[in-house]
Amino acid sequence: MHALQRYVFLLGVVFACSAFGQEPSLASAPRYVADIELETEADLSELLTRAGKLFLEGKVTQEQGAVVLVLHGPVLRSLLRPNYAQSQAVVNQAASLTALGVLEIKACRSWLGSNGVAEEDLQPFVGVVSYGPTEVSRLVEDEGYIFF
Numbered sequence: 001m002h003a004l005q006r007y008v009f010l011l012g013v014v015f016a017c018s019a020f021g022q023e024p025s026l027a028s029a030p031r032y033v034a035d036i037e038l039e040t041e042a043d044l045s046e047l048l049t050r051a052g053k054l055f056l057e058g059k060v061t062q063e064q065g066a067v068v069l070v071l072h073g074p075v076l077r078s079l080l081r082p083n084y085a086q087s088q089a090v091v092n093q094a095a096s097l098t099a100l101g102v103l104e105i106k107a108c109r110s111w112l113g114s115n116g117v118a119e120e121d122l123q124p125f126v127g128v129v130s131y132g133p134t135e136v137s138r139l140v141e142d143e144g145y146i147f148f
Contacts, residue, residue, distance in 0.1 A: 029059075030146050031063070031068070031144070031146070032145060033145040033147060035070045037072050038075035039075065040074075040075065041075060041078045041090050044078060048090065048103070051069075051097055052097055062100055066102050070132045070135050076117065078090055079091060079122055080121045094126075095123065104127065105125065105127065106128065106135060107128050108128075108135075109128050
């Protein structure tokens with residue numbers, strides 16, 4: 001299954017579960033993590049739109065890290081400073097959600113290194129983790145994040 005299809009399916013499960021349960025209070029709002037390898041900027045934009053929708057619908061709060069995207073793959077090139085002119089819309093969308101405290105974006109250092117991408121070229125709102133899958137496991141196991 002394509003990464004975006006898997007994401008859309010899992011996000012649907014999250015929406016369905018929340019539709020039948022109580023809405024989370026601000027104190028106990030769930031936090032979500034996704035380990036996503038996206039190919040295109042359009043895929044990233046759709047993912048960001050869905051994260052924004054979760055916020056607008058009250059499914060997540062303006063809590064730092066309510067939604068964490070651990071990215072690896074070609075889409076990270078869209079979040080490089082030198083590529084801002086070509087990727088302005090998606091960069092602004094990601095920066096806005098990050099500034100609101102709804103979203104954290106983390107890039108996999110392993111992917112960056114193996115693809116010749118310099119960390120300092122990432123947009124300032126993109127964090128870097130040593131290895132994406134390890135970060136996802138840490139967030140789920142140690143901090144109670146939910147996969148979506």
